């Protein structure tokens with residue numbers, strides 16, 4: 021069993037940043053925001069880092085070329101988060117161990133939280149552990165559906181949620197710890213049968229559960245830490261938080 025690998029999603033286009041620069045290259049305290057995510061993955065002992073590039077791929081690759089521990093995988097068409105992770109199949113073909121899946125636009129992620137997520141995956145011998153957070157500001161995020169006993173059932177996207185599901189305050193942060201083999205076997209079974217006709221990574225959790233694998237969800241992140249940067253305002257907010265943390 022090898023050390024964990026990490027797949028970092030950075031192929032999407034971000035219109036809300038209103039900028040020509042690819043979103044993940046926007047600087048936070050002088051460094052591209054994706055570098056903070058890479059650092060957190062390294063701090064959690066990840067060895068192979070696969071960055072999924074698509075929108076302005078060449079620019080992102082050039083900006084990160086000096087990191088010798090990074091590999092790139094191209095997603096030429098953005099068909100969803102599950103499709104994005106599928107692009108790393110070749111890079112991880114020989115990988116026998118855990119795989120963290122992260123987004124490149126969450127620079128506040130802590131290495132210690134990612135370690136906890138990986139620890140829970142190992143402890144539970146889980147095919148998948150979903151990293152969740154609790155927030156009233158759940159708008160636009162995937163909701164965590166549990167049964168009456170509190171066991172994880174599935175993740176429902178806002179656009180596919182019933183009013184009852186939409187009221188759930190436990191959300192999917194987009195950070196997962198998978199068993200690598202189980203991840204790629206679930207990805208092969210994904211179908212784009214949802215309101216956005218996308219291959220949702222989130223469906224892997226339910227697919228694995230139905231295949232009688234262990235799938236768990238744990239609120240290991242506080243909501244601020246898992247915050248994705250989608251606007252210039254959020255970018256400024258994140259810089260402020262990192263600045264105050266660095267003087268602590």
Ligand code: UD1
Nearest residue numbers: 029030031032098099100101104123161162192193194220
């Ligand atoms: C996703 C999750 C949602 C979660 C939220 C957290 C799915 C289906 N939904 O939603 O449950 O609450 O993240 O922020 O996964 N990307 C690619 N290629 C693609 C699509 C996306 O690389 O084809 C990248 C984006 O650049 C981004 C990340 O994946 O970094 C997440 O994509 P985004 O479209 O923001 O996902 P959400 O719909 O917000």
Ligand code: CA
Nearest residue numbers: 123160248250
């Ligand atoms: Ca998002």
